[in-house]
Amino acid sequence: MNVIEINNLTKMYGKSRGITDISFHVEEGEIFGFIGPNGAGKSTTIRTLLSLIYPTSGSATIFGKDCVQFAPEIKKEIGYLPSEVFYYDNMKVKDLLKYSASFYKKDCSKRIKELAEIMDLDLNKKIDDLSLGNKKKVGIVQGLLHQPKLIILDEPTSGLDPLMQQKFFELLEEENKKGATILFSSHILSEVQRLCNRVAIIKEGKIVTVEKISTLQENNYKKFKVETKIPLESNYFNINGVNNLEIKENSTSFLFRGNINAIMKKLADIELVNLWIEEPDLEEIFLHYYEKEA
Amino acid sequence: MNIFFHELKAYRKSTIIWSVSLVLIIALFMSFYPAFAKDAESFQKIMEGYPEAIRNAIGFNLGNFFTILGFYCFPLSFITLCGAIQGMNLGTSIVSKEVREKTADFLLTKPVTRTAVLTSKLMAAFASIVMTNIVYLAVTILITLQIKTADFSLKVLIMLSLTMFFIQLIFLALGMMISVIVPKIKSVLTVSLTTVFAFYFLGMFSSTTGEEAKRYISPFKYFDTAYIIKHAGYESSFLIVGAVSIVLAITASYFVYLKKDIHAV
Numbered sequence: 001m002n003v004i005e006i007n008n009l010t011k012m013y014g015k016s017r018g019i020t021d022i023s024f025h026v027e028e029g030e031i032f033g034f035i036g037p038n039g040a041g042k043s044t045t046i047r048t049l050l051s052l053i054y055p056t057s058g059s060a061t062i063f064g065k066d067c068v069q070f071a072p073e074i075k076k077e078i079g080y081l082p083s084e085v086f087y088y089d090n091m092k093v094k095d096l097l098k099y100s101a102s103f104y105k106k107d108c109s110k111r112i113k114e115l116a117e118i119m120d121l122d123l124n125k126k127i128d129d130l131s132l133g134n135k136k137k138v139g140i141v142q143g144l145l146h147q148p149k150l151i152i153l154d155e156p157t158s159g160l161d162p163l164m165q166q167k168f169f170e171l172l173e174e175e176n177k178k179g180a181t182i183l184f185s186s187h188i189l190s191e192v193q194r195l196c197n198r199v200a201i202i203k204e205g206k207i208v209t210v211e212k213i214s215t216l217q218e219n220n221y222k223k224f225k226v227e228t229k230i231p232l233e234s235n236y237f238n239i240n241g242v243n244n245l246e247i248k249e250n251s252t253s254f255l256f257r258g259n260i261n262a263i264m265k266k267l268a269d270i271e272l273v274n275l276w277i278e279e280p281d282l283e284e285i286f287l288h289y290y291e292k293e294a
Numbered sequence: 295m296n297i298f299f300h301e302l303k304a305y306r307k308s309t310i311i312w313s314v315s316l317v318l319i320i321a322l323f324m325s326f327y328p329a330f331a332k333d334a335e336s337f338q339k340i341m342e343g344y345p346e347a348i349r350n351a352i353g354f355n356l357g358n359f360f361t362i363l364g365f366y367c368f369p370l371s372f373i374t375l376c377g378a379i380q381g382m383n384l385g386t387s388i389v390s391k392e393v394r395e396k397t398a399d400f401l402l403t404k405p406v407t408r409t410a411v412l413t414s415k416l417m418a419a420f421a422s423i424v425m426t427n428i429v430y431l432a433v434t435i436l437i438t439l440q441i442k443t444a445d446f447s448l449k450v451l452i453m454l455s456l457t458m459f460f461i462q463l464i465f466l467a468l469g470m471m472i473s474v475i476v477p478k479i480k481s482v483l484t485v486s487l488t489t490v491f492a493f494y495f496l497g498m499f500s501s502t503t504g505e506e507a508k509r510y511i512s513p514f515k516y517f518d519t520a521y522i523i524k525h526a527g528y529e530s531s532f533l534i535v536g537a538v539s540i541v542l543a544i545t546a547s548y549f550v551y552l553k554k555d556i557h558a559v
Binding site: 043047050052053054071072073074075076078080082084086087088089099100102103104142 | 296300304395396397398399400402403404405406407410553555556557558
């Protein structure tokens with residue numbers, strides 16, 4: 001079953017572009033990454049899903065129901081964490097969370113305590129007195145306290161220190177194991193790489209590709225770096241599939257895509273000092289997509 | 295209901311401050327009455343010397359100024375001005391507060407309809423106004439009973455005082471409409487003071503000419519105190535215009551708010 005289905009969704013802000021003709025779906029139980037640079041349309045897509053803004057054309061369904069028409073009903077099972085969190089400043093953390101919980105028809109007090117403990121959050125402080133990171137923690141607890149079936153995160157890690165990020169990711173993975181579907185928007189690729197099964201890449205309001213993280217990495221280049229005793233001839237690696245060849249004295253690096261045996265034979269014929277073969281990280285794949293499109 | 299109570303709690307301080315202020319103002323003014331009633335005659339002569347236009351503008355009426363009800367009308371015009379500001383403040387902040395404090399995302403990603411959000415907030419603002427009026431009315435009646443020199447109609451006193459309530463409702467609705475339509479209001483007070491004073495002065499100028507039709511321009515002129523004292527009733531045509539403008543403004547607010555895009559901060 002698809003938890004989120006987006007069909008030809010378009011949102012224009014007057015004449016300027018928001019998102020154009022976006023379609024993808026998120027399956028139940030997956031952690032779906034949504035990556036793209038700032039201003040690509042990630043937040044616009046998410047805000048449309050949450051019916052904070054209304055689509056110009058196209059539609060989206062969540063749990064099989066239209067996201068505009070059934071918005072209040074759908075939102076019972078959604079937990080949302082925005083990139084910047086703002087709450088009623090003069091409230092205590094405890095009161096804000098209670099207020100938040102009062103919208104869901106279930107008892108959340110136990111879960112609030114658990115989450116606050118995991119995230120190391122002081123419930124008795126005033127929101128006003130919290131640092132950015134601590135406000136973010138309030139946001140996390142607030143988004144998860146009703147045990148939603150769908151968690152929507154819009155660049156959620158800004159302001160969290162690495163330790164808290166780690167705890168937060170563990171928390172998400174735990175929720176995911178319990179059955180929650182997660183839509184994770186980010187411009188930080190390592191996060192997406194770490195968590196997600198599938199990913200949609202968005203650029204200038206359009207979806208560039210939707211792929212499994214693993215396919216993205218498989219179908220792509222491997223990074224080679226060799227160190228030799230004597231500098232190599234510049235045309236030594238002149239075979240099909242070699243790209244971005246760079247020779248700096250004794251070290252040579254290039255990207256390779258194609259039959260791995262061909263390149264290994266080539267390598268076997270030279271006197272090596274050292275050899276690195278690396279999977280490209282998403283960053284490089286990502287850049288590749290962007291360059292290709294540009 | 296949770297939004298209603300949350301909002302009501304947020305208004306608690308302002309409701310108390312407004313109630314106390316209004317009560318203090320009326321107490322101060324009414325404390326002049328006993329001394330005033332003594333010198334009634336000489337004062338009347340002074341006021342007769344003023345042109346009629348000016349007397350109309352400040353809402354001064356020769357015939358009944360020296361009865362306690364007539365005297366009460368004088369501070370009342372000031373009280374309604376303050377009350378209008380309170381109403382307008384509440385109305386303007388209904389939606390703009392969420393935008394300014396950037397909490398709209400929090401509220402609108404909860405499982406509630408926008409209609410429910412707006413209704414709860416409107417009801418909380420309404421409750422704040424009702425409470426202010428109850429306190430004000432109770433204290434005013436008490437004071438007036440204490441200082442009266444002759445018997446007066448309690449019904450008329452209440453009717454006079456309620457004009458503030460009606461004017462507040464008009465400005466509450468107007469403020470709400472503005473807060474929904476204007477994308478971002480940086481300072482509620484600037485907007486509300488400007489609007490309220492604009493209408494107040496419009497009302498003052500329109501009454502100097504004495505033309506009946508011009509009274510419809512400003513809500514402050516919908517309730518003619520002299521008429522109320524004389525007939526112990528309101529002028530129904532103005533009541534209707536007031537009610538219609540409230541309904542229109544509120545309907546427009548709902549209409550716009552339900553269709554509106556809530557933009558990221």
